[in-house]
Amino acid sequence: MGLDDRKLAVLRAIVEDYVATQEPVGSRALVERHQLGVSPATVRNDMAVLEEEGYIRQPHTSAGRVPTDRGYRLFVDRLSRVKPLSPAERRAIERFLLGAVDLDDVVHRTVRLLAQLTRQVAVVQYPSLARSSVRHLELVPISTTRLMLVMIADTGRVEQRLVEMPAPIPADDVTDLRRLVNEKLVDTRLSETPPLVQALVDEVGPDLRPAMATLASVLLETLVERHEERIALAGTANLTRGGLLDFQGSLRPILEALEEEVVLLKLIGEVEESTMRVRIGDENEIDNLRAASVVSTGYGPGSMIVGGLGVLGPTRMDYPSTIATVRAVARYVGDLLAQN
Amino acid sequence: MGLDDRKLAVLRAIVEDYVATQEPVGSRALVERHQLGVSPATVRNDMAVLEEEGYIRQPHTSAGRVPTDRGYRLFVDRLSRVKPLSPAERRAIERFLLGAVDLDDVVHRTVRLLAQLTRQVAVVQYPSLARSSVRHLELVPISTTRLMLVMIADTGRVEQRLVEMPAPIPADDVTDLRRLVNEKLVDTRLSETPPLVQALVDEVGPDLRPAMATLASVLLETLVERHEERIALAGTANLTRGGLLDFQGSLRPILEALEEEVVLLKLIGEVEESTMRVRIGDENEIDNLRAASVVSTGYGPGSMIVGGLGVLGPTRMDYPSTIATVRAVARYVGDLLAQN
DNA sequence: CCTGGCACTCGACTGTAGCGAGTGCCAGTC
DNA sequence: GACTGGCACTCGCTACAGTCGAGTGCCAGG
Numbered sequence: 001m002g003l004d005d006r007k008l009a010v011l012r013a014i015v016e017d018y019v020a021t022q023e024p025v026g027s028r029a030l031v032e033r034h035q036l037g038v039s040p041a042t043v044r045n046d047m048a049v050l051e052e053e054g055y056i057r058q059p060h061t062s063a064g065r066v067p068t069d070r071g072y073r074l075f076v077d078r079l080s081r082v083k084p085l086s087p088a089e090r091r092a093i094e095r096f097l098l099g100a101v102d103l104d105d106v107v108h109r110t111v112r113l114l115a116q117l118t119r120q121v122a123v124v125q126y127p128s129l130a131r132s133s134v135r136h137l138e139l140v141p142i143s144t145t146r147l148m149l150v151m152i153a154d155t156g157r158v159e160q161r162l163v164e165m166p167a168p169i170p171a172d173d174v175t176d177l178r179r180l181v182n183e184k185l186v187d188t189r190l191s192e193t194p195p196l197v198q199a200l201v202d203e204v205g206p207d208l209r210p211a212m213a214t215l216a217s218v219l220l221e222t223l224v225e226r227h228e229e230r231i232a233l234a235g236t237a238n239l240t241r242g243g244l245l246d247f248q249g250s251l252r253p254i255l256e257a258l259e260e261e262v263v264l265l266k267l268i269g270e271v272e273e274s275t276m277r278v279r280i281g282d283e284n285e286i287d288n289l290r291a292a293s294v295v296s297t298g299y300g301p302g303s304m305i306v307g308g309l310g311v312l313g314p315t316r317m318d319y320p321s322t323i324a325t326v327r328a329v330a331r332y333v334g335d336l337l338a339q340n
Numbered sequence: 341m342g343l344d345d346r347k348l349a350v351l352r353a354i355v356e357d358y359v360a361t362q363e364p365v366g367s368r369a370l371v372e373r374h375q376l377g378v379s380p381a382t383v384r385n386d387m388a389v390l391e392e393e394g395y396i397r398q399p400h401t402s403a404g405r406v407p408t409d410r411g412y413r414l415f416v417d418r419l420s421r422v423k424p425l426s427p428a429e430r431r432a433i434e435r436f437l438l439g440a441v442d443l444d445d446v447v448h449r450t451v452r453l454l455a456q457l458t459r460q461v462a463v464v465q466y467p468s469l470a471r472s473s474v475r476h477l478e479l480v481p482i483s484t485t486r487l488m489l490v491m492i493a494d495t496g497r498v499e500q501r502l503v504e505m506p507a508p509i510p511a512d513d514v515t516d517l518r519r520l521v522n523e524k525l526v527d528t529r530l531s532e533t534p535p536l537v538q539a540l541v542d543e544v545g546p547d548l549r550p551a552m553a554t555l556a557s558v559l560l561e562t563l564v565e566r567h568e569e570r571i572a573l574a575g576t577a578n579l580t581r582g583g584l585l586d587f588q589g590s591l592r593p594i595l596e597a598l599e600e601e602v603v604l605l606k607l608i609g610e611v612e613e614s615t616m617r618v619r620i621g622d623e624n625e626i627d628n629l630r631a632a633s634v635v636s637t638g639y640g641p642g643s644m645i646v647g648g649l650g651v652l653g654p655t656r657m658d659y660p661s662t663i664a665t666v667r668a669v670a671r672y673v674g675d676l677l678a679q680n
Numbered sequence: 681c682c683t684g685g686c687a688c689t690c691g692a693c694t695g696t697a698g699c700g701a702g703t704g705c706c707a708g709t710c
Numbered sequence: 711g712a713c714t715g716g717c718a719c720t721c722g723c724t725a726c727a728g729t730c731g732a733g734t735g736c737c738a739g740g
Contacts, residue, residue, distance in 0.1 A: 026702050039714050044703065062702050062721045101562075102501060140476050140492060148498070150490055152480060158488070160498045161442060222441075236576065237595035251591065255577035366733050379683050384734065402690045402733050 003053070009036060010046045011055055012079040015067050019316050022242060024064030069281035069315060072293070076278055076319050083320045085328050089117065093332050100336065103127070103156035107232045110309065110333050115235025117325045120313035121258065123268050123296075126230035127155035127306035127337070129223060130191045137185060139178045139215075144168040149215070151223055153190070155306050155337065161222045166210050173208060177215060180204065190228075194220060231264045238313070246291070246314030253288035258312075263288075268308035271298030274330070276323055281315045291315065295322050299330040301338035309333070343393070347386045349376060351395055352419040354387075355407050359656050362582060364404030409621035409655060412633070416618050416659050423660045425668050429457065433672050440676065443467070443496035447572050450649065450673050455575025457665045460653035461598065463608050463636075466570035467495035467646035467677070469563060470531045477525060479518045479555075484508040489555070491563055493530070495646050495677065501562045506550050513548060517555060520544065530568075534560060571604045578653070586631070586654030593628035598652075603628075608648035611638030614670070616663055621655045631655065635662050639670040641678035649673070 003011075013034045017025040027040040027047065036043065047065055050056045055071035058064070067075065085093075096113045100106040107124050114122035132153035140148040147163040184196050197216045204212045236258065239251055247254055257263045263286055271277070279294045289312070296310025310326055343351075353374040357365040367380040367387060376383065387405055390396045395411035398404070407415065425433075436453045440446040447464050454462035472493035480488040487503040524540050525533055537556045544552045562568075576598065579591055587594055597603045603626055611617070619634045629652070636650025650666055 024702090028702080040702095041704095041714055041716090042712085045713090048704080058703085060720090060722060062700090062719090064702065135482065136480050136488075138478055138480050138490065140478050140490075142475065142492070148476075148492055150478065150480075150498070150500075152482070152488055152500075156502075158490070158500045160490075160492075162496075234599065237592055237599060240590065240592040240595060250580065252577055252580040255580060259574065259577060364733090368733080380733095381683055381685090381735095382681085385682090388735080398734085400689090400691060402688090402731090404733065 003049070006036070006038070007046045007050060008074075008079060009034075010043055011050055011067070011071060012075060014047075014050075014056060014065055015071065015075045015079070018066055019318050022316065024059055024066050026064035029064070067316075069283065072280045072315060072319070073283070076280070076323075080320045082324045082327070085324055089325070090328065092117070093329060097332055097336055103158075106156075106333065106336060110329060111232040111234040114309065114311055114326070114329050115238060117329070118311045118313070118322050119235075119238050119241065120311040120317065120322065121233070121235045121238055122309070122311050123264055124232045124309040125265065125269050125307040126232070127153070127157055127300070128269070129153060129157065129159070129228040131155075131189070131300075131304075131306045132157060133187055133189050134185045134193070135187075137178070137181045139163075139174050139181075141169075141171065141174055147174065147215075149218060149222075159223060161218055163215055163218045166214055169211055173211060176208060177211060180208075180212070181215070181219075190224060194224060229261070229265055229269065231261055233258060233264070235311075242314060246316065254292060254312075257286055257288040267294050267312070268296040268310045271296070271305055271308045274298045274300075274303070274305055274334075276327060277310075278319065278323065293317055293319075295319070295326050297326055297330045299334045299337075301334055306337070343389070346376070346378070347390060348414075348419060349374075350383055350386045351390055351407070351411060352415060354390075354396055354405055355411065355415045355419070358406055359658055362656065364399055364406050366404035369404070407656075409623065412620045412655060412659070413623070416620070416663075420660045422664045422667070425664055429665070430668065432457070433669060437672055437676055443498075446496075446673065446676060450669060451572040451574040454649065454651055454666070454669050455578060457669070458651045458653070458662050459575075459578050459581065460651040460657065460662065461573070461575045461578055462649075462651050463604055464572045464649040465605065465609050465647040466572070467493070467497055467640070468609070469493060469497065469499070469568040471495075471529070471640075471644075471646045472497060473527055473529050474525045474533070475527075477518070477521045479503075479514050479521075481509075481511065481514055487514065487555075489558060489562075499563060499568075501558055503555055503558045506554055509551055513551060516548060517551060520548075520552070521555070521559075530564060534564060569601070569605055569609065571601055573598060573604070575651075582654060582656075586656065594632060594652075597626055597628040607634050607652070608636040608650045611636070611645055611648040614638045614640075614643070614645055614674075616667060617650075618659065618663065633657055633659075635659070635666050637666055637670045639674045639677075641674055646677070 013030050014025050017033060027043040030043055031040050047056065054068055055074060056065040057068050059066060093113060097109055100109050107126055111122045111124040132155040134151060135154045136152045138150040140150065142148050145165045145168050147165060148160055149163050150158065150160045152158050180200060184200050185193055188196060197219055201213050201216045239254060274297060276297045281293060282290055284290060284292065284294065292312050293315045294310055294312050296308055298305035298308050300306035309330055311322060353370050354365050357373060367383040370383055371380050387396065394408055395414060396405040397408050399406060433453060437449055440449050447466055451462045451464040472495045474491060475494045476492045478490040480490065482488050485505045485508050487505060488500055489503050490498065490500045492498050520540060524536050528536060537559055541553050541556045579594060614637060616637045621633060622630055624630060624634065632652050633655045634650055634652050636648055638645035638648050640646035649670055651662060
């Protein structure tokens with residue numbers, strides 16, 4: 001049952017060749033391109049074992065071998081070493097991210113950069129509000145009964161929302177409201193605000209009570225519960241590389257999945273630490289993505305994680321390079337955020 | 341040279357059948373499915389003329405006829421009547437857009453709605469800043485040398501940008517700056533602000549001058565010149581309907597074009613009046629979209645235009661329905677904006 | 681001017697044959 | 711016992727020939 005070193009070397013060679021050529025690889029080609037030191041016949045025997053164990057399979061009886069999801073998994077876990085990035089690549093990353101003026105700008109640049117470097121579909125989650133703290137809350141009167149609520153988070157995210165007041169609200173009251181919410185909420189994590197917001201309503205004087213209640217409900221609903229997460233996407237055109245051979249002919253399910261924000265969040269949003277996460281083919285919980293692999297990680301200033309980013313591509317992707325790139329980009333973005 | 345009524349009827353029938361079946365249509369099938377009142381042979385003669393004039397063509401010698409871009413053009417201009425929407429569709433639009441709380445929300449709902457109704461790729465431009473007026477400018481101190489500039493436009497758009505001050509700036513000065521910029525700029529169209537912003541710098545006292553200059557440059561750069569436009573996109577998965585027959589086999593160029601914001605703006609952003617614009621195949625200036633058609637229009641409150649929206653699909657799309665849907669959605673969105 | 685009839689074209693499909701990459705197995709060797 | 715060379719076998723791919731049928735263009739006649 002144990003796979004000896006040579007069998008592992010054969011598996012590694014198969015994965016590498018298949019990723020490079022995109023064609024089933026046979027025993028002869030394998031010994032020619034790699035220094036295995038044995039004959040094709042021997043390799044065939046090893047292949048038979050690997051196939052029995054479910055690491056590779058034959059598309060048809062008389063074809064070469066192709067790695068299975070399980071084979072890629074073993075390859076990623078034990079047979080590959082993350083390729084260090086070239087200095088040129090590092091410089092490219094740095095240069096690309098340096099000019100960013102804005103959180104929006106950072107995210108957009110990052111997602112395009114990732115797509116370009118990996119030649120895959122890139123996904124970047126904006127810093128999660130749940131992991132952010134309130135830096136400032138601003139109330140801007142729009143009309144006598146309307147306020148614009150603007151929340152600025154420490155991660156740079158800015159969210160706004162229109163608040164429809166139950167009654168016309170004088171300028172002085174706006175000032176009071178602004179002072180009160182800021183006093184209570186600034187520097188608290190968004191995830192911890194709900195009780196504080198509730199307390200605000202309870203503590204405020206009866207004249208401000210209705211206004212504060214409205215404000216509070218908007219705050220809770222918009223900033224804490226609803227669509228708090230944002231996602232940026234790039235590189236969908238890369239799905240068409242490898243001319244429909246990847247993804248078994250149909251991009252449909254993939255494109256559909258990429259349109260669902262919830263799905264994307266599931267893909268890259270569930271990060272607690274800054275470890276790399278690789279999900280290969282079947283390992284994906286989302287049915288539409290059974291033919292794809294996802295490489296993702298968390299990012300944030302220092303050791304803190306504020307969001308996730310990653311790429312999606314065919315199972316036959318170059319895992320070592322992709323992992324290296326995703327990790328490097330996540331690190332640079334984290335550094336960038338730390339500077340603010 | 342003039343095409344008589346029957347030839348036009350034949351062309352219309354060809355377009356309708358081809359759009360419905362996606363297969364070249366022959367003379368026999370045509371007389372069977374439409375009441376043309378003549379024999380296949382006669383239709384063949386008409387077809388020969390239509391082909392000579394470039395309205396239809398044969399994929400191969402012994403196949404039926406397919407409309408050319410020119411044929412679709414004639415069809416759209418003279419042979420089709422915009423289908424009125426069903427009450428059910430109207431209700432769907434209304435219901436879908438009703439719950440929107442936010443400009444962001446409106447735009448997102450709109451683009452998804454359009455994609456769903458037309459079963460095509462939908463594109464919606466956020467209200468253009470160039471066509472918006474300033475409703476309010478807010479300055480929020482982030483640190484002693486940093487301000488967050490928040491601009492709220494009358495169209496509901498909110499833009500923010502970090503301003504790095506040359507020197508620490510006291511709270512009183514922030515108040516002064518806020519008052520000054522609001523006094524001068526509120527209610528002016530964004531496109532008319534540059535001279536006013538310049539004037540602000542010139543008029544302000546020497547103590548505020550450096551701060552105001554910095555603020556002014558950020559204002560000009562961010563809000564007037566740079567990436568002032570935003571775009572939302574949905575329904576890319578619809579490109580895969582019609583199994584690669586549309587778009588002559590490769591989605592690549594289409595997906596690439598859709599990733600370029602500039603391209604999208606060119607597609608739907610150049611609207612002056614609220615007329616429908618239909619660009620068919622070759623008529624598109626963008627090379628990548630030579631195999632696609634774009635139906636777009638402007639939208640805005642009342643008769644004003646603040647942005648564009650539309651859909652993109654294969655040249656063999658159902659133009660009458662698509663045009664009707666795009667128009668209806670644009671109208672509803674305009675009404676929605678007018679209410680704010 | 682329209683129509684029925686007819687010869688013609690040509691793509692789609694089917695069946696056959698040959699090729700070649702690749703395998704599994706086995707007997708022989710180190 | 712592990713490796714190797716040899717060999718028979720499988721099977722997808724390509725080429726080729728033949729058939730079918732949808733559709734056309736043209737022409738003579740109403």
